Amino acid sequence: DIQMTQSPSSLSASVGDRVTITCRASQSISIYLNWYQQKPGKAPNLLIYGASSSQGGVPSRFSGSGSGTDFTLTISSLQPEDLATYYCQQSYSTPPTFGQGTKVEIK
Amino acid sequence: QVHLVESGGGVVQPGRSLRLSCVASGFTFSSYGMHWVRQAPGKGLEWVALISNDGSNKYYADSVKGRFTISRDNSKSTLYLQVSSLRAEDTAAYYCASEESAMVGSFDYWGQGALVTVSS
Numbered sequence: 518d519i520q521m522t523q524s525p526s527s528l529s530a531s532v533g534d535r536v537t538i539t540c541r542a543s544q545s546i547s548i549y550l551n552w553y554q555q556k557p558g559k560a561p562n563l564l565i566y567g568a569s570s571s572q573g574g575v576p577s578r579f580s581g582s583g584s585g586t587d588f589t590l591t592i593s594s595l596q597p598e599d600l601a602t603y604y605c606q607q608s609y610s611t612p613p614t615f616g617q618g619t620k621v622e623i624k
Numbered sequence: 625q626v627h628l629v630e631s632g633g634g635v636v637q638p639g640r641s642l643r644l645s646c647v648a649s650g651f652t653f654s655s656y657g658m659h660w661v662r663q664a665p666g667k668g669l670e671w672v673a674l675i676s677n678d679g680s681n682k683y684y685a686d687s688v689k690g691r692f693t694i695s696r697d698n699s700k701s702t703l704y705l706q707v708s709s710l711r712a713e714d715t716a717a718y719y720c721a722s723e724e725s726a727m728v729g730s731f732d733y734w735g736q737g738a739l740v741t742v743s744s
Contacts (some may be wrong), residue, residue: 566730608729
């Protein structure tokens, strides 16, 4: 199985800050990398698919980049409603696997 | 718009069985692969099972293989997960999720989750 490792596990940032979350795969997964946002008590929601394509309705401050083994989710200007845990997921091979999550808190 | 609604969760004793259902609306259910993903309390996401759009292909996580069975009824736009021989470590919220494109493999829409608690 492909292992996905996210960093950091948690972060605290101020409104308006630029936030970067990284995800590393244990082997090359091309661009088969997806990002999800899970707000407290809610189901996950797809933000980014194919490493850099935004799902419809996702605010433009969210962007994704990367290929191969290293990927990044960037929030260009953190908003209070971005309080959530963010997960990466590889869809290169079965079983699909998730990173352990990055909890984003607002200072 | 897309709606996925799970049901069938509850408190069950170790070793017993349960059937989870997920009713879909707002899209052509028979064209989409469907997944179950679970999340233990306070933990991360774990993929459980996948069924192809026509039900001909099924895949399972090693942790549930032989105990869980995924199925679907396209005439009812409903996905199922039969969970058997339940263990304490199966306690989790179980989410159904749709996969619009097998080429992309992302979980495009999610239900609200059904909580399964395994306890004596």
